[in-house]
Amino acid sequence: MKKTFLFLLFTLFLSAQKTEVIHLKQNIKDRNARTKSLTLIDTRTDQEIGKVSDKKEEALLKLPAEDMNDFVQNWFTEDNNTKGNNDIVLVLEELKVYDEQAPNDKFILGKARLKISSFLKRNDKYYFISRFDNVIVCDPKRVSSVSRYLSQTLSNVIVEFINATYAAPVMSQYIPENEITRYDSYLVENNKSLHQELKDGVYLNFRSFSNQEPAFGYYTEKNKKGKVVRVKEKEVTIPMGDVFCYVENGEAYRYTPSGFLKMTKDNKGFYIVSSRAELFAEAKSGGIIIGAVAGGIVGAAIGAAIDAGSNKGAMKGFGFKSSTFTNVYIDSLTGSFNFQQ
Numbered sequence: 001m002k003k004t005f006l007f008l009l010f011t012l013f014l015s016a017q018k019t020e021v022i023h024l025k026q027n028i029k030d031r032n033a034r035t036k037s038l039t040l041i042d043t044r045t046d047q048e049i050g051k052v053s054d055k056k057e058e059a060l061l062k063l064p065a066e067d068m069n070d071f072v073q074n075w076f077t078e079d080n081n082t083k084g085n086n087d088i089v090l091v092l093e094e095l096k097v098y099d100e101q102a103p104n105d106k107f108i109l110g111k112a113r114l115k116i117s118s119f120l121k122r123n124d125k126y127y128f129i130s131r132f133d134n135v136i137v138c139d140p141k142r143v144s145s146v147s148r149y150l151s152q153t154l155s156n157v158i159v160e161f162i163n164a165t166y167a168a169p170v171m172s173q174y175i176p177e178n179e180i181t182r183y184d185s186y187l188v189e190n191n192k193s194l195h196q197e198l199k200d201g202v203y204l205n206f207r208s209f210s211n212q213e214p215a216f217g218y219y220t221e222k223n224k225k226g227k228v229v230r231v232k233e234k235e236v237t238i239p240m241g242d243v244f245c246y247v248e249n250g251e252a253y254r255y256t257p258s259g260f261l262k263m264t265k266d267n268k269g270f271y272i273v274s275s276r277a278e279l280f281a282e283a284k285s286g287g288i289i290i291g292a293v294a295g296g297i298v299g300a301a302i303g304a305a306i307d308a309g310s311n312k313g314a315m316k317g318f319g320f321k322s323s324t325f326t327n328v329y330i331d332s333l334t335g336s337f338n339f340q341q
Contacts, residue, residue, distance in 0.1 A: 018059040020147035022049075024071075026159040027079050030166045034084035038076035038162070040069045042092045043181050050097045052110040052138075052146050059147030061097045068092070087121040088129075088165060091180065097150055102341040104324045110138035110146035111341075112154055112319075117183070118165040125174040128187055132161050133331060133338045136319035137276065153318050171333075188332045194269060198247045202231055205244050206335025209252075220246050228253070228260050244335065254330065263330065270330040279328065279337055280317035 028038070049061045065071035072090065094115035101108045117131035136153055143149040173190060175183045188194065192212040201214025208215065218238075220228045228246070230237050245254045245263065253260035254272050256279055261272040329338040 018054060018057055018147065020059050020061050020145075020151045022061060022063055022151045022154050022158075024064055024075065024155050024158060026155065028076060028159060028162045029079045030084070032084075032167065033080070033082040035076075035080065035086045035088050035166055036083045037087045038072055038090070039087070040072040040090045040092060041180065042068055044092060044095060046096075049095055052097050052150060053099050053108070053140070054145055054147045059145075061147060061151055063095075089119045089121045089126065090162070090165075091117045091119065091183075093117065094133075095154075097147075100341070102324065102326070104326060105322075105341075106324075108140075109320070109322070110140055110150055112136040112138075112150045114154060114157060116158065116161060118161070118168075119175075119180070119183075120170050122174075124177040126177060126180055126183065127174050128171040128183060128333065129165050129168050130161075130334055131331070132157060134318075135339045135341055137322050139320040139322070142320065157318055184333070188269075191332050193252075194265070194332060198250050198252055200247050200249065202246045203244045204242060206330075209244055209335070214247070220248075268329055269332045271327040272330070273325055274328050275323050275325045276317060276319070276339065277321045277323040280321045 049063070051058045051060050053059075063071075092115075094113055096113045098111055098113075099108050100111050113135050115131065115133040118129040119126040120129055121127075136150065136157070138146050138149045138153075140146050171187065173187060175186050179186065191210045193209055196212065199212050199214055202218035202220065203209040203213075204215050204218070215233075218231060218233050221230045221232060223229045231240060231243050231246070232238065240255060243255050245252050246260065247253070252263040252270065254263050254270075256272070256274060258274070258278045261274060263270040263272055265271075324341070326339065326341045329340065330336075331338050
């Protein structure tokens with residue numbers, strides 16, 4: 001009798017546990033009607049998204065359907081009456097929520113880790129378009145519900161990622177269908193900046209830095225303290241926001257709203273030390289600097305490359321603008337800022 005009573009209590013506890021759904025209800029219409037289909041491959045090793053603390057209770061986050069590929073296909077069909085010729089494939093690589101107080105965090109924060117990539121599929125070949133690989137932060141003191149904030153933010157990120165994917169350019173190198181889970185190791189080999197000594201000069205975009213092709217005739221000018229204060233082409237000063245980075249004596253310096261920051265390389269790639277509060281700020285040109293995908297206006301077409309404007313990013317920063325300083329990685333395929341904490 002006692003065991004039965006405890007079992008009933010446990011069952012009631014489970015049924016009463018708060019659940020927050022990542023609804024994915026926003027519009028994903030391809031405005032240029034280039035896309036024929038949108039499908040999803042879920043490569044996550046752990047299908048559980050996780051829990052976060054919501055005031056005095058825990059909240060479990062869930063996706064809107066068990067079969068997300070079927071859900072995404074129906075979602076696309078409902079929003080797109082007119083279709084084109086492109087088959088777009090999304091690959092969901094990571095999706096986790098959790099409570100964390102990272103080494104530099106002042107207190108425990110609600111966080112969501114999302115890694116999602118997109119590809120153009122032609123026959124059995126996949127051509128990389130873009131990816132979002134970031135940790136989204138929620139300050140529990142600033143919201144009424146951590147789980148609701150994270151679920152809505154994740155939904156917004158995924159929707160904006162899809163909408164940006166429709167019009168983004170495509171890498172020319174393909175990945176065989178049976179190697180799609182290893183696409184990163186295939187493509188990163190083409191990033192010369194990771195495999196050779198860096199060439200000095202000014203790089204106007206991530207593509208030129210990746211190919212190690214500095215802009216001809218561009219140079220930097222410094223003040224008496226040794227800080228770069230302007231970039232010039234011959235005698236013409238160009239906006240700082242038009243520069244991805246510069247390399248001097250083999251060391252790279254990435255442009256950010258707070259100036260040029262040194263890029264350090266480890267086994268994950270290049271990173272700078274900064275915070276969301278700094279990188280989510282507006283640049284002097286008025287644009288949002290924090291990048292999430294390589295944006296562009298070129299239609300998906302085989303043979304196109306990473307957009308020349310990817311240093312600015314196509315998506316704004318999401319989540320709490322924490323002042324915590326961490327290693328912020330430069331995505332090895334898109335050039336965008338990737339927070340890991």
